[in-house]
Amino acid sequence: MAVHIPGLVSVVVFYVCILAIGVWGSRKSKKVEKKCTGTKSEISIVGGRNINVLVGIFTMTATWVGGGYIMGTAEAVYSPSQGLLWALGLPAYAISFFLGGLFFAKPMRSKRYVTMLDPFQNRYGKAFTATLLLPALVSDILWVACILAALGGTMSIILGLSSTISIIISAAVSILYTFLGGLYSVAYTDIIQLCFIFVSLWLCVPFLVLSPAVTVISQTPAFNQSQENAWLGHLELTDAGRWVDQLLLLALGGLSYQALYQRVLSAASSAQAQITCYAAAGTVFIMGIPSVIIGVMAASADWNQTAYGSPPPFERGDAGKILPLALQHLTPTWVGVLGIGSVAAAVMSSMDSALLSSASLFTQNIYKTIFRKHASERELQWVIRVSVLLVGLAGTGLAFGDDSVAALWILSGDLIYVAIFPQLVCVLHFQWVNSYGAICGFVVGLLLRGLSGEPALGIPTVLRYPGWKEENDVIVQNFPYRTVAMLSSLTCITAVSWLVNLIFHHQLLPQSWDLLKAINMKNETKVEEMPDTSDEMEYALNTKL
Template sequence: MAVDVPGLVSVIVFYVCILAIGVWGSRKSKKVEKKCSGSKSEVAIIGGRNINILVGIFTMTATWVGGGYIMGTAESVYSPTQGLVWALGPPAYVLSGLFFAKPMRSKRYVTMLDPFQNRYGKAFTVTLLLPALVSDILWVACILAALGGTMSIILGLSSTISIIISAAVSIVYTLLGGLYSVAYTDIIQLCFIFFSLWLCVPFMVLSPAVTVISQTLPLNQTSEHAWMGHLDLEVAGKWVDEMLLMALGGLSYQALYQRILSAASSVQAQISCFAAALTVFIMGIPSVVIGVMASAADWNQTAYGLPPPFERGDAGKILPLALQHLTPTWVSVLGIGSVAAAVMSSMDSALLSSASMFTQNIYKTTLRKTASETELQWVIRIGVLVVGLAGTGLAFGDDSVFALWVLSGDLLYCVIFPQLLCVLHFQRANTYGAFSGFVVGLLLRGLSGEPILGIPPVLLYPGWREENNVIRQYFPYRTIAMLFSVVSILAVSCLLNLIFEHELIPQSWDFLQVFKDKNETEEDEPCLLTKQTSFKLEECPLPSNFLHLFCFKLRSQ
């Protein structure tokens, strides 16, 4: 297939513009570093908590509207076995604004792992970083795979070259300016995605190859349209599972909290979440329309021919295929620009996400407590590079963008979301409960199997089927793993709280020193009398032993 030179030049110009904006953002970051009272590393991670509300809404929206969201939505709507009913939009922002934005921002955390480090300590924080890191790498792979497939179809360019170039551009500007470069490039990218995708819609609707959608029928059905899809009782569990995965798993991304924590106040963070929820929904409409048009198209009237994409196993590439065969060439080039913009708008967020957590919660607090600000900035840059290279390597191996998109949220939903829920909203949760919940969630998810990774299930839930020698679960097994993780955290925490508070077992059995530290804190707590008065204990005219006795009586009452 010949390379489309004008289209390739257009994409290169777009990349150069994005890189230039990223460089400008890095200069803005350096100016803020000089003015900001906080550390330079915090400016790179959360922009010195100085991101205004409009920029915050744009960058929060762009975080989710990536190649996986755009192409995955079109793939779901087009697929005859799924349809519109399976296009599960992400309501995570509404939930984050209601329940998570205020407690996170009001306590001035820097990363999503800060509340865990404050309550559970360093060991558990390191443990929790691993699934978050794996999820970010899968997310990067998902969106790069989306771009590689699009460019190879429309421009005739090798998907390998497309992935490498796009990854390099995102890595470079994220390295240069941290959150400021990410935020300002997100504005341009999001505007380009919106206008270019909506421009493609009327051309696709008026394409001669697209039949009247009311005439389009699903496989073996006569009562409803193919693009609408259908939800049988047998697969309802899977639908619920994936819906909750998108809604609750989306609450566990560091990239989301990076935007929340960069807001100037808790109220601004909540407003940004609610506004982003609306804009994300609007940004998904063109992908839905493209999926519907592709479902209604007579592919025999196009150069693609028969059999249609679904029967050839090309459902994951339906958006670029529809752009190539159902719109004029110049329109399809704009469409690929929108996918490229979407990819970079989410990739930079994922890159900065893992690098920030490692630097703030592992390197700075455990590995190098005396590290300088310059050293921390270099650690962030190295982290961005490592995650980018890992995700790029993984992007060459899978054709289903939607599958990678779902898989990237699996670990977050089953392992991290229960932890985040309990650490923010259940004060009695402790380290023992957190470790037990982590193990239970990870174990149940692993035993349920994963067809994408070739892991056979050990636990077979009701309704499982064997399809093409692969066992698939239709029971909401991810939700079961999540719920059991929450129950485990709360049950173990409450049980051990009860045991140690009533001294039912020796204090020496507290090997994580959870209750020992609590008891020491209570013993070291200053007397109520000395808290409410301005004089020091040594200056008090009463005998010191009398005051200590008085404090003891107050605590015992």
């Protein structure tokens, strides 16, 4: 397939503009370093806590509207085995942001934490915090792989450019400006990227609807329940458990990302952090509507009337690439090029956030706390940059050759849903939980999740829940096994913590048996109960963006 030169030039110009904005953001970061009272590493991580509401909403929304969200939603709507009822990203992410603003933003921001793992460090100490870093890091790497795979497939179809080259170039641009400017570069580029995504995707919609190859959707199999390829989809009672499991995974698992709390903690006050979450709940839903429409149009199209021909994409195993295929064959060429630009923008807006979140966790909670307690600010900044580079390379390596963007999208949130979400709920809202309960809950959650199997990683299914079935030599669990693992972890944390507290408070065991020193941790308790007295002062002193 020949390379589409005008389209390639357009994408290169877009990349250069994004890189220029990222570099400008890095200069803005250096200016803030001179004015702000915070350390340089904290400015890179939370932007000096002076990100205003509008910028916060843009960067929060752009982080979640990634390649996985855009292409995964279109793939779900188009796939005959799923349909619109299985496009769970829109409602799930809206629920996630609403719950984040209601229950998580204020407890995190009012304590002036720097990362999501800070409350764990205060309560449980260094060792367990380092353990929690592993699932967070793996999840971010899978997230990077997901969004890069989405971009590689899109560029290879519309521009005729090798997916390998597309992935490498896009990763390099995103890594470079994140490397240079930290949160400021990420936030400013997110504004441009989100605006471009919104305009370009909505511009594609009329051309798709008016395409000669697309039938009137009321005459498609969507309203004929005897057909299995209805874009509306159907939900059998046997699939209800799997549907609920995926919805809760995306909604509650989204509350366990450092990228979310990076924006919450960068707000000027707790109230502003909550407003940012509530507003993002609406904008992220709106940003997913064009992907739904693209999936519907692709399912309603007669592909024999296009250059793609027969059989249709699903039968060829191209459902994961349905968005770029629809843009290529159902719209004019220049519209398809705009569509690829929107995917590229979505990829970079999410990738830079994932890179910075992992780098922030490692620098703040591992390197600075465990390895180099007296490290200089210059040293910490370089640790952030090197971490950005390493996470980016790891995610880029996993992006090659994966056909299903939706599968990687789900998998990226799987681990933190089971391992981190119940821990975060307990550490923020249950002051009496302790290290013993946290460790037991962590082990139980991961054990149950591992025994449930994971075909994408080649993990065999040992624990088979009611309703399981075998499809193409793969065990499919229709029971909400991820949620069972998460709830088991949550129950274990609270039950073991209550039991241990009971034992030691009633002196059933001597205090010397408290090997983890978890019962009388006065310093940590004091930190947890620190009142929210800093928000208004910080808001007045810091320079707004």
